[in-house]
Amino acid sequence: MKNGYISLCVNIDHVATLRQARFSSYPSVVEAAQIAQNAGADGITVHLREDRRHIQDDDIPALKNIIKGKFTLEMAISEEILDIAKRNKPDLLTIVPEKREELTTEGGLDIIGQFEKTKAFLEEVNKASLKASLFIDPNLETIKAAKDAGAERIELHTGEYANCKLNSEEMKYQLSQLSKAAKYAKSLGFLVNAGHGLNTSNVKAISQLHSLEELHIGHSIISRAVLIGLNEAVKEMKHLISG
Numbered sequence: 264m265k266n267g268y269i270s271l272c273v274n275i276d277h278v279a280t281l282r283q284a285r286f287s288s289y290p291s292v293v294e295a296a297q298i299a300q301n302a303g304a305d306g307i308t309v310h311l312r313e314d315r316r317h318i319q320d321d322d323i324p325a326l327k328n329i330i331k332g333k334f335t336l337e338m339a340i341s342e343e344i345l346d347i348a349k350r351n352k353p354d355l356l357t358i359v360p361e362k363r364e365e366l367t368t369e370g371g372l373d374i375i376g377q378f379e380k381t382k383a384f385l386e387e388v389n390k391a392s393l394k395a396s397l398f399i400d401p402n403l404e405t406i407k408a409a410k411d412a413g414a415e416r417i418e419l420h421t422g423e424y425a426n427c428k429l430n431s432e433e434m435k436y437q438l439s440q441l442s443k444a445a446k447y448a449k450s451l452g453f454l455v456n457a458g459h460g461l462n463t464s465n466v467k468a469i470s471q472l473h474s475l476e477e478l479h480i481g482h483s484i485i486s487r488a489v490l491i492g493l494n495e496a497v498k499e500m501k502h503l504i505s506g
């Protein structure tokens with residue numbers, strides 16, 4: 264079922280990955296954000312990791328200055344990063360689990376196991392007049408715990424779905440889990456986003472899930488950009504999710 268407009272928020276972390284590979288001044292994340300916006304991105308997303316492996320502190324105010332749509336900052340439950348968020352006021356903080364040894368965010372937040380910590384952090388975010396979204400696996404108990412912790416927005420982790428062999432039974436099963444999770448989250452009043460591992464081959468079915476607000480997509484768009492340019496890569500994804 265298709266419901267309304269889904270925003271495409273382009274994650275440009277891997278433009279910074281390329282820059283940090285040589286500690287050079289290029290490619291510019293600001294220029295990348297501008298190109299993505301001009302190509303139709305509804306928002307720009309970055310993850311300021313505690314190890315600063317790609318996005319750097321200075322990127323945040325520079326991006327804040329030029330982003331016209333939604334600016335989303337992904338971050339761990341970290342006082343240090345929250346201070347940076349308070350100074351720069353992105354439109355949304357997506358709270359993710361973070362491990363130093365991981366290649367990318369591996370699973371959703373363990374809200375049940377870290378209930379009090381999550382609740383207290385959400386309160387702090389609210390007090391700072393910022394908005395938070397919790398990045399969670401498509402699991403009904405976790406969604407309920409997110410509600411009990413005071414969250415109003417969640418991002419469903421699409422990684423398990425994205426890792427499946429294309430058109431496999433497992434992929435269909437993972438899609439049905441995401442569909443159930445999105446419907447349940449909507450019934451609890453959540454604004455529901457989704458992301459992780461989405462690419463031109465698997466995004467269509469996700470874009471047709473019940474009432475999603477935003478898709479946050481990075482690695483596949485930046486990878487396509489190496490071959491066909493960022494402008495074309497954003498347009499291609501935008502066409503797939505809204506076509």
Ligand code: PXP
Nearest residue numbers: 368398458459460479480481482
């Ligand atoms: N959503 C969240 C919460 C993430 O942590 C990431 C990775 O930074 C993404 C979406 C984008 O994932 P990908 O780069 O695989 O598209």
